[in-house]
Amino acid sequence: MDDRVFRVLRPVAKEAFKALHKSAFYKQMVDSGRLIDSKSIPNPGLTSVKKDDLVIEHPVIPLISYPYEWPFLMLKAAALHHIDLQIEALNAGFVLSDASAYNIQFKSNSPIFIDVTSIRPYKDGEPWLAHHQFCESFLAPLVLQARLGVSYQSWYRGNMEGIPVPEVSKLLRIRDYFSPTLLSHIVLPATLSRKEKRNLRLTAVKNASKGLPRSRYEAILQQLRHFIESLSPKGVEASTWAHYSAENTYLPHETKQKLSVVSSFCQEYRPTSIVDIGCNDGLYSACAAQNGASMVIGLDADQGALHRAYLRSCAENLPFTPLYTDLTNPSPNQGFAEVERRSLKERLGFVDAVIALAVIHHLVIGRNIPLVRAVAWIVSFGGSGLIEFVPKDDQTIEEMLALREDIFPDYTRDNFIDALKRHAKILSSEVVSESGREIFLFKAH
Incomplete structure (x- = not known):
């Protein structure tokens, strides 16, 4: 079965997948080639499957590449793909639970989202819990090359999960502080201690019912999208x-x-x-x-x-x-x-x-x-x-x-x-x- 790709979903993930799989949003994303197809199948002989689990199968993507191998325009395309999928998911009542760049692969020159289990039903008022991960996986490396002319690939490969926001913040010039996007997504988060970030996250989760309105959630995504869309790699020519x-x-x-x-x-x-x-x-x-x-x-x-x-x-x-x-x-x-x-x-x-x-x-x-x-x-x-x-x-x-x-x-x-x-x-x-x-x-x- 080396030429097949399976995932075993435990009960919580199984219910989230079933909700996604029957939605019009899922069909639209799969039909447009932006989300990998997934089919539930009988257990093909996997010994790790338990009674209440669900086995799904994905089509094989021959070429697996990693974000530290992507040139600037590919990482930018992946970032925009993630944000666009997040916006459309939000409007359909779903949300992406994480923002790992490894959730995206490329078929030729087109990005495709491959982690269906990270798409789950949206809870009204919840904050964007994957914001920090998105900034380190996508925003920080793009800013590093677009604003400072510093290639990110070797640093990304060494850190593997992206470029730390505090490190990029140290490199920014004074004039970069006047960018509302960089100020709110790079500079200010970098000034918070780990404990302060954890406290803010816990507070946000506890107050989700009266927390971030969906319109504000989408506005944050749109702001980032507009900013990333405007970026171009400095000095490549x-x-x-x-x-x-x-x-x-x-x-x-x-x-x-x-x-x-x-x-x-x-x-x-x-x-x-x-x-x-x-x-x-x-x-x-x-x-x-x-x-x-x-x-x-x-x-x-x-x-x-x-x-x-x-x-x-x-x-x-x-x-x-x-x-x-x-x-x-x-x-x-x-x-x-x-x-x-x-x-x-x-x-x-x-x-x-x-x-x-x-x-x-x-x-x-x-x-x-x-x-x-x-x-x-x-x-x-x-x-x-x-x-x-x-x-x-x-x-x-x-x-x-x-x-x-x-x-x-x-x-x-x-x-x-x-x-x-x-x-x-x-x-x-x-x-x-x-x-x-x-x-x-x-x-x-």
Whole structure:
């Protein structure tokens, strides 16, 4: 049953789910693709199920990604998706009991809410109990990059549940204090002690019957929505590879030739899922998606390139999801007992093929990864694929070595081929630039 997803609901959660499942709100959200479908089923043989429990099944989402892998626009889309779902749930008599960013996944470029058990009937007068969690999961990291130009991914991954509001508050500038949204959702909460927050929460729960009116609850959500909608990532257009497709060292006919190699590979070998290592702005990912791949996952660490890649995916409605990944430090197994969040490599175990164009030299020369290990790592992602070798006399490598000693005597075409042959059969190769860049088509052993 590894290819199926079940949840076991205890009696309280079961009743909340039944109320949700029969509502018009549930049908509308599922039909629009904004909420994952859920069906109650007989026990499929799970030993943990008790007499009064309910078993539900969800469709499998092949790609599971985490908020610390999402570029700014994806985290923003997830935040808006959460707020919109919360507003519509509130108007239908329901509420989201928590605000974890992990409750949202992406199908291509579109967010979908996957935790139906966090949707429960609304109690008149209750406060937004997940406000603090929303601010740390969504608002704080978005503000960090939009207002201060500081990328949040590494910090988010280290803390795992988001960016602490008090820490972001310390970094804000004086002029940020004049933002009503930042003042009420970041600055003031950061000044309260843990005890004061707990007392306020307990008071709010006790006084729920005469507490926050629904109209005020929605007004808070609308204020946050308007603010988040206005945010844009600071400084991404100035990043190193943001304009790679337009400003690289390729001549136009060479780029066209590379696109032809990618399209021919996809049409001939028909991989359904592809990982594009070093996807930059998504030019070749888009080509793969347009030539038969039903899912393309792009990996890159450049914020500007990922920004343009996600915009490309949305504008062209592509089955393409770009993710933030430092190729030499990808997301590991982490969380409690190191099993709470799985490594990126493990989550990408389903892909059929890999594309690694103009990336091997960045690993070997840029990050000092041994050539044989870099090649083995790339090949391990898929059963077949394309990998580009960039010779040392290429302009890009000459620039990389201009201000450092060349300590890479093993970085040669012959050694690259030997390394590739250890793990794959080379089916063909094609020179795609005047400098001698060469793309190899391989099938893993």
